[in-house]
Amino acid sequence: MTQQNCNADDSRLERGRRALAEIDGEAGEKVVAALADIAPDFATYLLEFPFGDIYCRPGLDLRAREIATIAALTALGNAAPQLKVHIAAGLNVGLTRDEITEIIMQMAVYAGFPAALNGLFAAKEVFAPQSAAESGA
Template sequence: MHTSEQQAGDDRTQRERGLEVAEAFAGADMVDHVRAAFADTAPEFVDYMVDFVFGEVYARPGLSPVERQIASIVALTTLGGADFALKNHIEIGLRVGMDPAKVVATIMQALPHAGFARVAEAMLMARRVFAEQDLHVFDKPSGAS
């Protein structure tokens, strides 16, 4: 078992490792965006996310970046009510190599477990992210607006 400060064979602190992994997955801009979102309420919350989520969980071997995002998107879809996190993980998924069709298929996979309402909300969030990034799942028919 790894200590909370260091993983086996890694002399970086958990915070250093967490920031490196977070920036590799999400980019420095998203880390700054999340930090700003909580700055006036709970600035230490972002430190906990960086330390634990990225410094421990995401730094573990065994899953590729895309596989991690598939798991995260399905979990957040099934959980429901996690729009901020779901939006961020859809964006991260696209950043690490998922295409819009894979994001949609990932959300659809939650349907039997999460139900129509939660999957519909997740699809709407994906649609919003795709629109912000000018991405399309399907080519629009010519003449369509």
């Protein structure tokens, strides 16, 4: 993430909005918008803490943060919607499909085959539009 997106002088909410846009793009905005009518305060918490605070910390670049996030969500085994968003974010910050597939496969060792299978099927869904575009379909 660029240093300007994590300016310590900005509010947590401002930093979070910029970080979310850079990492997740339109998918992240859809999550926040979907919360507007049921839990707008939760949308604010989502922007401030994970994106305004954690993603803006020094020490790991966005690529490394998305590797960790994809691995954790795969290991949970019950977070397919969030995993799909972060697989797309991983692609957005420079991970390849092969790297994402390997991250998910690695989780079979620690989280079990069911969790890895669920993760691979989530990745397949995220990769499908890109694969179709590459094949000219």
